[in-house]
Amino acid sequence: xxxxxxxxxxxxxxxxxxxxxxxxxxxxxxxxxxxxxxxxxxxxxxxxxxxxxxxxxxxxxxxxxxxxxxxxxxxxxxxxxxxxxxxxxxxxxxxxxxxxxxxxxxxxxxxxxxxxxxxxxxxxxxxxxxxxxxxxxxxxxxxxxxxxxx
Numbered sequence: 446x447x448x449x450x451x452x453x454x455x456x457x458x459x460x461x462x463x464x465x466x467x468x469x470x471x472x473x474x475x476x477x478x479x480x481x482x483x484x485x486x487x488x489x490x491x492x493x494x495x496x497x498x499x500x501x502x503x504x505x506x507x508x509x510x511x512x513x514x515x516x517x518x519x520x521x522x523x524x525x526x527x528x529x530x531x532x533x534x535x536x537x538x539x540x541x542x543x544x545x546x547x548x549x550x551x552x553x554x555x556x557x558x559x560x561x562x563x564x565x566x567x568x569x570x571x572x573x574x575x576x577x578x579x580x581x582x583x584x585x586x587x588x589x590x591x592x593x594x595x
Contacts, residue, residue: 470504470541472511478544479511482562487535496533501559505570508543509555513574514589516545519582520553525572531565538562551576 472481483504491497506522513520533539543557555572577585 470507472508472515474511474515477512477516478542479508479515480540480542481508481511482538482540484538485533485535490535492532494532494535496535498527498529501529501533501568502527502570504541504559505543505557505568506572508541508557509570509572509574510543512543512545512555512557513553514585518545518548518553518574518576519585519589520574520576521585523552523573523575525570527568527570529568531567533559533567534561539567 470481470483472479474480485496485500489497489500491500502525505527506525509525510522539559539561541557541559543555545553546556547554553574553576555574557570557572558566559568560566576582
């Protein structure tokens with residue numbers, strides 16, 4: 446008997462609920478912003494007691510991705526810059542938000558922020574996403590719809 450394979454659309458490292466090694470972030474749209482809360486577990490540590498910078502970058506990039514998809518724009522990260530403002534604690538609930546700042550047609554500009562539950566800014570990012578066309582856009586749309594379906 447063949448083992449049932451996970452839905453590929455639900456294997457995203459950041460948000461895939463079927464990715465056993467992933468972050469399992471769950472986003473919702475609030476006032477045109479993609480928002481999620483997340484607690485960085487200790488196995489994602491970089492410097493002792495702090496989240497690894499790559500995990501933080503992933504969280505910020507994912508928030509921008511969900512923000513653009515939440516507006517029905519099918520685009521992918523072309524470039525993004527992260528600024529760390531403070532150390533990122535482990536085992537503490539954090540909030541991440543991403544939003545579109547400018548739609549330039551072929552390119553979309555976005556911003557995301559990671560904050561403590563008290564609102565202190567820990568990290569921020571600016572991103573440039575490239576709008577996909579044709580088959581690439583259709584694949585992104587289908588994967589997004591499969592990822593958000595129950």
